Amino acid sequence: MKIHHIGYLVKNVEKAAKAAEVLGFTPCADAVYDVDRRIYILFMENGGYRIELVQPDQDSEIYPLMKRYKNSPYHICYDIEDEEMDAAIERLSEQKFTLFKAPCRAVALEGDAAFLMSLDIGMVELVKR
Ligand code: NI
Numbered sequence: 001m002k003i004h005h006i007g008y009l010v011k012n013v014e015k016a017a018k019a020a021e022v023l024g025f026t027p028c029a030d031a032v033y034d035v036d037r038r039i040y041i042l043f044m045e046n047g048g049y050r051i052e053l054v055q056p057d058q059d060s061e062i063y064p065l066m067k068r069y070k071n072s073p074y075h076i077c078y079d080i081e082d083e084e085m086d087a088a089i090e091r092l093s094e095q096k097f098t099l100f101k102a103p104c105r106a107v108a109l110e111g112d113a114a115f116l117m118s119l120d121i122g123m124v125e126l127v128k129r
Contacts, residue, residue: 001078001088004109004127005043005050009062009069013040013055016071020044025051034107037062041108052077052108075115077125085112085128092116097124 010016013031025044031053032041038060042053056062065074080088085103093099097116103126106113111129118124 001080001083001126004077004079004125005052006073007052007054007075007077007125008072009065009074010053010055010071011066013042013053016053016055017042017044020046020051020053032108036104036107043108075123075125077113077127080126080128085114085126088126088128089114089116092124092126096120103128 008016017025017027017031021044023046025046028043028045028050030042033039034041038057039062040053040055044051044053054062056066083091089099089103093116097118099114099116101115103112103114106127109127109129111127113125113127116124116126
């Protein structure tokens with residue numbers, strides 16, 4: 001699977017974007033607010049590498065992760081391309097990946113996204129666009 005983006009958890013998306021700009025990233029679009037997940041999302045790109053800056057509200061289900069990760073990468077997202085989402089999840093589940101967020105609409109990605117956890121390699125996002 002091709003890597004679609006690296007997800008960063010950030011306390012302040014504007015400050016994070018400025019830091020990323022120093023590193024050569026430019027915004028792909030304006031930041032969007034995902035009402036369901038209560039997070040601000042900004043995608044940025046640098047020479048084919050894409051990052052996702054995720055700033056959760058305090059009542060977001062993602063907010064508790066802030067204590068653990070602070071400002072740092074916390075997931076890698078893979079584009080499943082031609083594979084169906086259910087098939088990809090089943091394939092990974094057979095390899096000790098545990099689904100913890102079922103596929104749902106990812107506003108900023110214009111596709112469906114699901115999250116799985118591996119005790120051996122951490123958090124993985126799958127996207128079907
Ligand atoms: Ni992501």
